[in-house]
Every structure is written in C-alpha cells, then in structure tokens.
Amino acid sequence: MDFGNPDDGDDCTSACEAAGCGDGIVGPGEACDDGNLVDTDDCLSSCETATCGDGLVHEDVELCDDGRDNDDTAYDGCTTQCEPGPRCGDSQVQAPEEECDDVFWLSWNGTRPGLVEGAGARTAHEQEDTSSPHP
Known part of the structure; x- marks a missing residue:
C-alpha cells in the first residue's frame, strides 16, 4: 500500500516498491539493511545485526563462530567470545x-x-x- 509519503521506513518505499529485507532501507522488523546478501559484514542477509553466537564469522571482528556450540572449555572449538578455544x-x-x-x-x-x-x-x-x- 502506498501511503503517499516520502518515508522509506514504512511498507512502501518512495519509489512505490514494497519495502523488504535487502532493499537497503531499514524497515519495520529489521535491525539493519545494507542491501547485500553478505553474511560476514555488520548486517546479515536476514537484516539482523551480526553477533557472536549467530554461527557466522563476522569479518575482522570474530575469529570463529560455532553458534550455539560456542563453548569456553571445548577442545579445539570456539569460545563464547568467538575466539579459538583450548x-x-x-x-x-x-x-x-x-x-x-x-x-x-x-x-x-x-x-x-x-x-x-x-x-x-x-x-x-x-x-x-x-x-x-x-x-
């Protein structure tokens, strides 16, 4: 639905296109939207902010990320700080x-x-x- 406004943060962009994840505009329900499908930068392709524990290695920030399997004591694993463990x-x-x-x-x-x-x-x-x- 076009609300007749220039607000790109609602359901309809100012270009009269349906707003959604991946359009480069942070809309309802999105924490971020950088307009790309790269999952190693600050914003995931799901429009969620990259965090330690999401199972994706955040480039230049994390050294590893095993998601829910991150464990501070697991041998040859990844810690809860996304650093190599013992x-x-x-x-x-x-x-x-x-x-x-x-x-x-x-x-x-x-x-x-x-x-x-x-x-x-x-x-x-x-x-x-x-x-x-x-x-």
Whole structure:
C-alpha cells in the first residue's frame, strides 16, 4: 500500500516498491539493511545485526563462530567470545587431549595457522611446576 509519503521506513518505499529485507532501507522488523546478501559484514542477509553466537564469522571482528556450540572449555572449538578455544599450539597442555604442547599459533584464519616448532615447549609436568625454567 502506498501511503503517499516520502518515508522509506514504512511498507512502501518512495519509489512505490514494497519495502523488504535487502532493499537497503531499514524497515519495520529489521535491525539493519545494507542491501547485500553478505553474511560476514555488520548486517546479515536476514537484516539482523551480526553477533557472536549467530554461527557466522563476522569479518575482522570474530575469529570463529560455532553458534550455539560456542563453548569456553571445548577442545579445539570456539569460545563464547568467538575466539579459538583450548587447542594444540596454545602453549598450554590440555589434558587429556594433549601430552605436550610445543608450538605457538602465530595466526588464526580458520584454515591452517602458521607454526613455530619448539618455541616454549612445555610438558604437563613443566606446566604444573612454574618454578622450573622452560627451554
């Protein structure tokens, strides 16, 4: 229905087109509308604001997002802050999954991070005894 006004925020745009998600105009029931179908930016294609826990990785903001499966303690998972959780290469021995942890992650991009072999090698025993020198 055309309300005869220039208001693009109602059900009918000023171009006499039905307003809806994806038209680039924030309308009723939309938190945002950037007019694209990209789900890695600030506004999802569903016209909802991107947030940690929505299951979509928000580019340049989140390192991971497993949605409802985000868990601060899950090994090799994603935390509730959308950062990589406990994993091989974090320089902490994660028992029972690891016997040692002798590499540091240099980057995380969701594929294969770069590794530095032997940096900060620590066994479970060394990790518990903080008074001993580490190689």
